[in-house]
Amino acid sequence: MIAGNINFLNLATLPKSLYCILSRPEINFNILKNQLDGRYQLDGEKWFYNINESYTSPEQERHTEFHKQFLDIQLILSGEEIIRYSLTDSTNEQCYEKKTDLFILENPRLNNFIHLTAGDFVTFYPGEPHQALCMVDVRNKVRKAVFKVPIDII
Template identity: 30%
Template sequence: MIIGHRDHWEAERAFAHPVIRKAVDYLTLTDFASLQPGQYPIQGEDMFAIIMDLTTISKDERLAEKHEQFFDIHYLLEGDETIGWSLQTGGIPSPVEPYRQDQDAALYGDIPSEMPIRLTPGSYMVLFPEDIHRPGLAMEDPGTVRKVVVKINSALFKLAD
């Protein structure tokens, strides 16, 4: 997991993998105010952005997810969002919904080692396939959030080596 902010991207860009660089460049250079919620291609089906408007909810109301094929980059445009995060370790319980390839996700209930990560506008969080995460959480009261999630096929990292 990597956490950053668009205000620091120019200085940190040189240290990022070329695939991450392409995705975060897209996030920092795109005018999302003019775009409607939906899916937008960046690099065909291997890298795309999903713009979404949502209301944050409590941790008890949302299952955590873990992907196997795609990396996620969550980028907050408006609002205040908390994402629960945990690295998959031996102490993680079995998923409540096993991995489904068509959704590239297994879903989890309670995660004992889950840590809340708070995002504010301009923040981004890169989640690796081994990262279990619970997006769209309210730290206190529910609120409206506008965000972008970039999905990156892990095969792109192998091609870039």
């Protein structure tokens, strides 16, 4: 897991492949926050991103997930959320596949959290469990871009 702010990419110690994605002119924060909700994939790229709006809720109501084929970069465009996570590999834990490459843990053990606001991002590598959209104090709206990066280009 790596965290940072899109406006200070050089401080995030990202691998070159991820730095190159987030530093592209088309991935400018102002451009992203003004894009319509939807799925976007730049010509010739294997990675893509989704922009959508969701609402936070209490952690007890949120599922914990991990992926096997894609790394997530979750970039907050507006609002704030807490993402709970663990620094362990959940690949062999009891889970079910809700949809392609979205594995839901049945008995998650998450002992860390990060509070994200507009401009902040966090990466989750394959196997890293995370529980997004946990509320800070009250339910609120969060708009974010979630980048899906295939593991073979990391």
